[in-house]
Amino acid sequence: MNKILMAVFLMAVVTYFTRMLPIVLFRNKLNSQFIRSFLYYTPFAVLGAMTFPSILYSTGNLFTAIIGLGVALLLAYFEQGLMKVALGAILAVFLLELWL
């Protein structure tokens, strides 16, 4: 039991430090144009890498996932906002699951 708690504590500390150190240490704006550009593009790269291909496995069924992906792409193309796109994809998958 104590070993489990120790493990949880170590996990929490390590995870926190990876998040905390850079934002506390880098208090000024960075000068290098490459680094600034790199950091500007970082979120888009993270989002792309996280979304595909993981989305194909997100519902436990390739077919419903592809339909959900299509619905999300369509709603996002017409700039419907985070909540509507997320709920639209959920609804599409849910209805398909009930129907299949």
Place this chain on the structure above:
Amino acid sequence: MENLNHNLWGDFLARKDEWKKDFKRGIRHGIPIALGYIPVSFTFGLTAVKGGIPLWITILISLTNLTSAGQFAGASLIIANASLLEITLTTFVINIRYMLMSLSLSQKITPLMPILKRCILAFGITDETFAVASLEKKEITFPYMLGLIACPYWGWALGTALGGIASSILPQALRNAMGIALYGMFIALIIPAAKKARAVSLVVLTAISVSSLFNWLTPLNRISGGWVIIIATVIAASVGALVSPREDEEDE
């Protein structure tokens, strides 16, 4: 004197309004993230408790770690009775990507933000809160980040508790459907930005290609998800920075 007091009071009220407005905006942006977290943390709670970790410790893990890949790996190592060193190192490697995100966010907040506030908001940096916060058009404020983190934090804990308590609270069809929530949200973030700037499309397509290679190409697909995100991000963001460097004052 009365005039001065009046001005100070007015200033205070204006700042309080600003605080509230930013906080509420953060809350609004956090709700879809929280919805997306519930099925993921539900699965975490389920597997951890099934594996033999007591329910209260499972919830404690979610309350103190607030990270998906790291917790799944950590819990499975705890269940396998791995050494503390192994657990610590694995957690670190999986979470190295947060250093990149934390560095990127350090450029989106005012240099004047005090260390204590930085330490508090750092706790809530996840892949999802990072992505949403860093796409804000303006500088990110402390109340905005607090609001953004609040719902995902409690959603993460709530899902863990529900998953730990019972495997059948949500019908299976709904749990499957909720699995797509986070990705729907990501797509809502990517597409409008990609429509506006070709460089962003290039970065996204590069990242997707790299992560697909690592998913489907045989020797590469042994590498864990945390690493894939780091590798894809470094390659894609470098491509963007080389092909289409940003001018200093371009803030959007």
